[in-house]
Amino acid sequence: MNYGRRKASKRQKEITSKGTMQGKRMGVRLFKAFLLLILVACVSVGVGGLIFVKKIINDSPDISPDDVRPSGYTTFVYADDGTTELERFVASGSNRIYKSIDEIPTDLQHAFVAIEDERFYDHKGIDPQGILRAFVVGVAHGGNFSEGASTLTQQLIKNNVFPNFVSENTFSEKLERKIQEQYLALKIEKQMSKDEILECYMNTINLGQNTLGVQAASKRYFNKDVSELTLSESAVIAGITQNPSGYDPVTQPEANAKRRKKVLGNMLKQGYIDQAAYDEAMADDVYARIQTVNSEIGQDSPNSYFVDALSEQVVSDLMDRLGYSETQAYNALYSGGLSIYSTQNVEMQKICDEEMNNSENYPWLTEVGIAYALTVTRADGTVENYGSNDLRNYAKNVKGDKQGLLYSSEDEARAFVEEWKSTIAQEGDTYVENLTLTPQPQASVTLMDQSNGQIKAMVGGRGTKTSSLSLNRAYKGSPRQPGSCFKILSTYAPALDACGQTLATIIRDEPWHYSNGASLKNASGSYLGDITMRKAIEQSQNVCAVKTIDEVTPALGYQYAKNFGITTLEDSDKVESIALGGLTNGVYNYQLCGAFATIANGGVYNTPTLYTKILDHDGNVLLEGNKETKTVIKDSTAALLTSAMEDVVTSGTGRNAQLDNMPVAGKTGTTDHDQDLWFCAFTPYYTCAVWGGYDENKSLTGIDTQYRFRIWKSIMSRVHANLEEKDFTMPSSVEKKSVCSITGCLARPSCPTVTEYFAKGSVPDETCPGHGDYYEESDSTDEESTNSSENGSGSTGNTDNSGNTGGNTGGNSGGNTGGNSGGNTGGNSGGNTGGGENGGGETPTPEQPSARLLLPNLRGIYKFKS
Numbered sequence: 001m002n003y004g005r006r007k008a009s010k011r012q013k014e015i016t017s018k019g020t021m022q023g024k025r026m027g028v029r030l031f032k033a034f035l036l037l038i039l040v041a042c043v044s045v046g047v048g049g050l051i052f053v054k055k056i057i058n059d060s061p062d063i064s065p066d067d068v069r070p071s072g073y074t075t076f077v078y079a080d081d082g083t084t085e086l087e088r089f090v091a092s093g094s095n096r097i098y099k100s101i102d103e104i105p106t107d108l109q110h111a112f113v114a115i116e117d118e119r120f121y122d123h124k125g126i127d128p129q130g131i132l133r134a135f136v137v138g139v140a141h142g143g144n145f146s147e148g149a150s151t152l153t154q155q156l157i158k159n160n161v162f163p164n165f166v167s168e169n170t171f172s173e174k175l176e177r178k179i180q181e182q183y184l185a186l187k188i189e190k191q192m193s194k195d196e197i198l199e200c201y202m203n204t205i206n207l208g209q210n211t212l213g214v215q216a217a218s219k220r221y222f223n224k225d226v227s228e229l230t231l232s233e234s235a236v237i238a239g240i241t242q243n244p245s246g247y248d249p250v251t252q253p254e255a256n257a258k259r260r261k262k263v264l265g266n267m268l269k270q271g272y273i274d275q276a277a278y279d280e281a282m283a284d285d286v287y288a289r290i291q292t293v294n295s296e297i298g299q300d301s302p303n304s305y306f307v308d309a310l311s312e313q314v315v316s317d318l319m320d321r322l323g324y325s326e327t328q329a330y331n332a333l334y335s336g337g338l339s340i341y342s343t344q345n346v347e348m349q350k351i352c353d354e355e356m357n358n359s360e361n362y363p364w365l366t367e368v369g370i371a372y373a374l375t376v377t378r379a380d381g382t383v384e385n386y387g388s389n390d391l392r393n394y395a396k397n398v399k400g401d402k403q404g405l406l407y408s409s410e411d412e413a414r415a416f417v418e419e420w421k422s423t424i425a426q427e428g429d430t431y432v433e434n435l436t437l438t439p440q441p442q443a444s445v446t447l448m449d450q451s452n453g454q455i456k457a458m459v460g461g462r463g464t465k466t467s468s469l470s471l472n473r474a475y476k477g478s479p480r481q482p483g484s485c486f487k488i489l490s491t492y493a494p495a496l497d498a499c500g501q502t503l504a505t506i507i508r509d510e511p512w513h514y515s516n517g518a519s520l521k522n523a524s525g526s527y528l529g530d531i532t533m534r535k536a537i538e539q540s541q542n543v544c545a546v547k548t549i550d551e552v553t554p555a556l557g558y559q560y561a562k563n564f565g566i567t568t569l570e571d572s573d574k575v576e577s578i579a580l581g582g583l584t585n586g587v588y589n590y591q592l593c594g595a596f597a598t599i600a601n602g603g604v605y606n607t608p609t610l611y612t613k614i615l616d617h618d619g620n621v622l623l624e625g626n627k628e629t630k631t632v633i634k635d636s637t638a639a640l641l642t643s644a645m646e647d648v649v650t651s652g653t654g655r656n657a658q659l660d661n662m663p664v665a666g667k668t669g670t671t672d673h674d675q676d677l678w679f680c681a682f683t684p685y686y687t688c689a690v691w692g693g694y695d696e697n698k699s700l701t702g703i704d705t706q707y708r709f710r711i712w713k714s715i716m717s718r719v720h721a722n723l724e725e726k727d728f729t730m731p732s733s734v735e736k737k738s739v740c741s742i743t744g745c746l747a748r749p750s751c752p753t754v755t756e757y758f759a760k761g762s763v764p765d766e767t768c769p770g771h772g773d774y775y776e777e778s779d780s781t782d783e784e785s786t787n788s789s790e791n792g793s794g795s796t797g798n799t800d801n802s803g804n805t806g807g808n809t810g811g812n813s814g815g816n817t818g819g820n821s822g823g824n825t826g827g828n829s830g831g832n833t834g835g836g837e838n839g840g841g842e843t844p845t846p847e848q849p850s851a852r853l854l855l856p857n858l859r860g861i862y863k864f865k866s
Contacts, residue, residue: 057179061161063157063161063184065196068156068157068188069200070098076338080345086344089210089334097216099226101195101198103226104199104227105226107231111234111238111263114272115242115259115266116238120152124186124189150181152201155201158181207240207241208245210333210334212334214237221293231264231281232282239260239263240259244327245326250290256287264281265278292432295373295434305460305461306349312475313609315333317623318332322622343456344610352457356443356445363704366409368410368439369405369438369439369440370391371437372388372391372405373385373388373433374387375432377432378429379428392405403696440694442461443462443692443708444460444589445474446590447688447719448593448597450601450682451601453594454625454626455590458474460473474589474590481583482669483670484545484667485581486561486587487667488596490549490561490579491549491578491579496533496640496759500762502758504764505533506531507536507548509536512543523542537644537645538647539652554579555574564595564605564632565608566595569584572584593687594606600638600642600682604630604632607628609627611623612624612625640759643665643728645665648667656706656709657681657713661721662720663683663684663726664683664716665681667681673700675697677707678690679712684726685719686716690708690715692708735758736756736757736758742771748767748768750770751770
């Protein structure tokens with residue numbers, strides 16, 4: 001580098017030159033202008049923001065303390081005539097019982113504050129520290145701002161001032177509601193004391209099991225006045241708030257226990273309790289008391305199965321369709337003064353109730369099932385809890401009884417319980433016991449008007465209903481395997497609708513294997529040879545259904561079943577066993593009824609609904625019942641399926657369900673070992689689905705598999721007694737054509753013919769090439785086929801329509817393991833790996849021998865569908 005005097009002087013001149021100085025001044029001016037622009041922009045945005053916020057605040061409602069105090073009206077439920085009162089959902093005196101702050105224990109007050117708003121006593125309505133924490137957490141989680149920052153005051157305003165402000169669809173709408181909520185929180189804090197705000201909050205909040213407010217919750221869970229709650233019990237109730245269904249201490253005790261621990265931990269950390277109180281509360285076996293109270297409370301005036309399902313659907317629809325929070329939905333139902341116009345027909349419901357409990361429909365079914373809970377307090381104060389599983393293990397391991405908790409009479413059941421109790425009894429014990437005895441096997445029924453999807457009647461079980469919201473086998477309480485009923489939805493509907501097949505399509509009924517090599521058999525163990533799709537449906541041949549699904553593809557069959565309204569399907573059901581109803585989770589009765597109602601309605605699906613409309617307290621329409629109508633299959637497909645299912649009832653597996661004055665189209669369904677029995681059928685007026693089976697998944701083989709038909713027929717005979725006889729009608733999209741009964745092709749004069757219905761455009765375009773000499777060749781050409789055909793579908797000695805096997809392999813390895821507590825927890829663990837190895841098919845009753853088709857083996861001569 002040159003440091004000479006001449007070089008330095010030159011550099012000095014360059015720096016101080018006029019041009020250089022002007023450039024610097026220009027740069028400074030531009031930088032100042034840039035800063036000024038930024039400042040102006042910030043001021044503009046700030047002013048605009050203030051104007052925006054000011055407008056939102058100006059639009060806020062003018063509220064007073066009266067506006068944030070809970071209030072409500074009784075909700076009325078009416079029958080389908082619009083005038084007959086079915087039920088009341090009452091707020092005052094049952095759902096909500098208002099209690100003043102002085103009547104609410106301090107521990108319960110502090111429990112809510114500790115878990116919901118720890119700075120409640122310090123902030124002025126909003127919590128800046130909580131808002132900042134929520135923002136930081138949201139940023140840390142990639143923009144997922146799910147962390148709550150609402151104070152108790154804000155929650156109170158949201159639930160009582162903005163109960164209908166819940167349908168925000170855009171960010172600006174959500175922002176507007178949040179700004180107003182925070183503004184009003186600041187405003188109301190100037191008008192009310194902290195105790196007044198907390199009192200209103202604790203009398204408003206949804207606390208699960210249809211309770212609003214702490215007094216109703218205290219009565220529901222502990223059967224005591226709120227003033228008598230202990231610290232442990234207070235923590236249970238406060239823990240429910242964030243998620244009333246997820247932290248329900250009756251149905252989700254483990255989840256609630258975790259939440260209770262957090263409540264107590266927060267109270268300890270925040271100084272509301274000391275370590276000794278914390279330890280004592282944590283040691284309390286509070287959930288045993290809750291279960292005991294639950295059994296006692298359940299004895300009081302239970303709602304019907306229909307009303308239980310209705311309340312669940314209304315709350316769900318308010319949340320899903322109108323965006324209500326769970327608290328807002330329950331507030332609306334139990335204290336919103338709604339008028340709910342249900343779809344229930346009083347007379348039809350009466351018929352269903354009577355026939356479901358008519359002993360003549362269960363002449364041999366007199367067993368009793370046990371649901372049991374016991375809390376033992378030992379002499380030294382220790383507490384032990386026992387339940388149905390303890391009895392079941394004793395019966396299996398000690399007595400060698402593997403049939404489950406099933407007994408021939410109530411006396412025998414009670415004697416067994418006393419015998420078991422003697423094995424654990426100690427001197428000085430005290431017991432709190434809950435024993436529920438239910439008739440077994442069980443049943444469920446859904447009756448629907450197919451023209452609009454309205455459920456006219458529903459019964460979720462036989463026997464005396466002892467509690468509201470108990471196991472509802474007809475609604476969402478107990479999914480069961482559908483067996484061969486599913487062949488119609490997953491296999492034959494798409495085959496006719498989208499895959500170019502017809503009722504005259506020939507399918508070879510023969511010994512077969514799944515693509516994974518597992519053996520597949522018909523329920524009867526015999527085969528019919530080359531038969532039409534109509535005959536395959538009529539006789540419920542498993543092999544034909546699986547061969548058809550191979551052409552349809554399980555993926556398409558799965559999609560059709562979903563379109564029919566079956567919501568319990570999983571991706572794992574996209575396998576061949578879906579043809580036989582081999583499903584992961586089973587199906588709900590009401591959804592299977594809705595699927596068959598779609599066929600009865602010409603292929604148009606209506607969401608199964610329990611109400612037609614709901615009016616708010618001012619008479620405005622809040623919701624209308626049928627939220628979805630769509631075409632699932634063509635009217636021609638629906639007509640063809642109806643025609644084939646008429647044969648199921650007149651000459652196939654459902655003959656015992658024929659009515660004297662009305663045509664019937666339907667399908668039977670039976671799973672392995674006759675564990676699940678179905679009959680889903682419709683007339684030109686109504687669709688009815690009946691399920692039967694043991695809660696314990698015991699086989700009905702050799703006991704009685706006919707009672708599903710007796711229930712269905714006894715109900716539908718009475719429902720149709722005074723209705724004009726009607727026939728099913730064929731749409732203009734269907735035509736008749738005579739085809740060869742052997743090949744399914746257009747018949748020659750010498751062919752044995754059958755007249756069949758076809759969707760227009762689907763009539764075979766090939767003429768039968770003739771087959772006069774092939775009758776002689778049949779014995780030598782395919783001995784196995786001939787023998788199978790000669791065996792026909794004959795009865796294997798079983799005297800019912802369902803066969804001795806059926807369904808799916810899942811029935812053998814789990815099926816419905818919900819027992820008395822409901823649910824499908826194991827499903828069919830093998831259901832998709834051979835899915836009904838013997839399953840789904842039905843064996844004809846001995847009243848009418850099955851047809852024997854002595855057909856030659858024409859494989860290689862004609863193109864058969866396989």
